[in-house]
Amino acid sequence: MPAEERLTELPDLPTTPGYAHAVAVTGKLAFISGQVAVDAKGCVVGVDDLGAQTRQALGNLHHVIRNLGADWSDVIKFTWYVLDASEVQTIRDVRDEILRPALGEVPNPASTLVQVAALFGPDFLVEVEAVVAIPGEASDV
Numbered sequence: 001m002p003a004e005e006r007l008t009e010l011p012d013l014p015t016t017p018g019y020a021h022a023v024a025v026t027g028k029l030a031f032i033s034g035q036v037a038v039d040a041k042g043c044v045v046g047v048d049d050l051g052a053q054t055r056q057a058l059g060n061l062h063h064v065i066r067n068l069g070a071d072w073s074d075v076i077k078f079t080w081y082v083l084d085a086s087e088v089q090t091i092r093d094v095r096d097e098i099l100r101p102a103l104g105e106v107p108n109p110a111s112t113l114v115q116v117a118a119l120f121g122p123d124f125l126v127e128v129e130a131v132v133a134i135p136g137e138a139s140d141v
Helices: 048-065 084-101
Strands: 003-007 022-025 029-035 074-084 110-115 126-133
Touching: 003 074, 003 126, 022 074, 029 048, 029 074, 048 084, 074 084
Parallel strands: 074 110
Antiparallel strands: 003 022, 029 126, 074 126
8 A cells, every 4th residue: 555654643743633644655646636515417415514515525536536546545635625614523523434444543644624715616515635645556766
């Protein structure tokens, strides 16, 4: 697996609440565009429901990740864009519901959450993008 090291506890820094401070990798990386809560027909899922939107956005992200030949354990960083950062616990709960079965006791990827004034559509509450280490790709460096 190309995600080789996840730093969660470092001297002089607090332990992270559910993510890694850093993830070291080898090999080829993929940068996945932000995913939102739309179904296969392009219809918004979970209007006014952050949990449902987070679940759908992660489902869409997982679909892209799997088509790269990767899985949740290969995600090295999430970037979250939300309308209301005070609702971060909802995002954490859904993220853990989805990632824990795949990661087990391995810490979550590195993560950044940014509160924004708006997303590209008026009904969207969350968008998530990821950086993924593609398995089986050797580095030439």
